[in-house]
Amino acid sequence: MRLALPQWAGTLAVKAAVFITVMCCALAALLGILVHVSVTNQTVGQARELTLSRLEDATAAFEAGDTLGPHVGLDPPGLPRSLRDLALAGDRGTMVADRQGRPTMWAAGPADDERVLAVEVDYSQQARTIEGLDRAILWSSGLAIGATLLVGAFAVTRVTRRLHATARVARRISGGDLDARVDDPRTKDPTRPQDEVAAVAVALDSMASSLQSKLLAEQRFTADVAHELRTPLTGLHAAAELLPPGRPTELVRDRVAALRTLTEDLLEISRLDTGRERVELDSEPLGALAERVVRASGTQTEVVVVRDVVVETDRRRLERVLGNLVANAHKHGRRPVVLTVDGPVVTVRDHGEGFPDYLIAHGPQRFRTEGGAKGHGLGLTIALGQAEVLGARLTFSNAVDGGAVARLTLR
Known part of the structure; x- marks a missing residue:
């Protein structure tokens, strides 16, 4: 079953607006994702390096028997289980997790066979930075899409306006107005760039001129033939009236009458073709x-x-x-x-x-x-x-x- 689209869905302006919007959204989404991923990786990388550096310092202090600094502890509460398991396995790692409603970067490593040494660093500032970046990307993308739509709509409207003017002229020509022309200004100035709409306008004007010339020639031919036939038919009619009565004479008079009717019809059509007939009401x-x-x-x-x-x-x-x-x-x-x-x-x-x-x-x-x-x-x-x-x-x-x-x- 074929679905009928609304009338506005078929216009060039709407199609261009939809195309521009889709392309702008796709481009904005692609650039936004790239920027988001790049900045996020950089921010997370810096926070991870800082946290791992503090973990190394804490490990050195733990092995030397010194007092551990703030935000450093053995098996601290809130340490993600997956990170603790990784440290117990002998590896070091980092992870971002919520601690008391705040984003925290954890770094953990093995302290001994049963305990894990962990460092926590406040990750709120970095999270706010990424959120702010995402908001900036959304706002800038929206502004860019809006500005592009306005510029695109202006450009497309100029083209569609010229196309509508060309279509109106074509309808006038089809309705019998053979004097109608587009007369696109671009076609009269050779220094201006000639686009496709100008080419269509030139082709339509050329077609209208050619059609008008041919129709005028046909009208002149019809009128000339009718006028030329009128004189000999008048003489033929007069001669037919002088023939003696009989069947042959009736046939001749009948054919002459038919020719006179045809000639008068041709003359009437030629007058109608000129468009100069006036009514008397x-x-x-x-x-x-x-x-x-x-x-x-x-x-x-x-x-x-x-x-x-x-x-x-x-x-x-x-x-x-x-x-x-x-x-x-x-x-x-x-x-x-x-x-x-x-x-x-x-x-x-x-x-x-x-x-x-x-x-x-x-x-x-x-x-x-x-x-x-x-x-x-x-x-x-x-x-x-x-x-x-x-x-x-x-x-x-x-x-x-x-x-x-x-x-x-x-x-």
């Missing part, structure tokens, strides 16, 4: 407008008004959107086709095979077909473009029990 009862669109389409489309509203919209563009949706439902779906008005939401549904997966996922694309299926032409592309001009939202889906569903949500 007026108050319109949505139910009456829907019924008018259906009557104009000349199709058998059922209109269901669940809740009628008056909307502020461009009547001509809205009729164009609904007319294209109804025409597409009859052309590519199956009857019955139902247009439903429910407040500011208009739904057009047929009972055919439904929209292809690519159209639901990515929206209508000009003349695209997949798997040998018949394409959707330009009708849905124009409907989507006009909906965007109106500020409406047009979505495509398939009904659970079959059929394509186009839903237009007005403001």
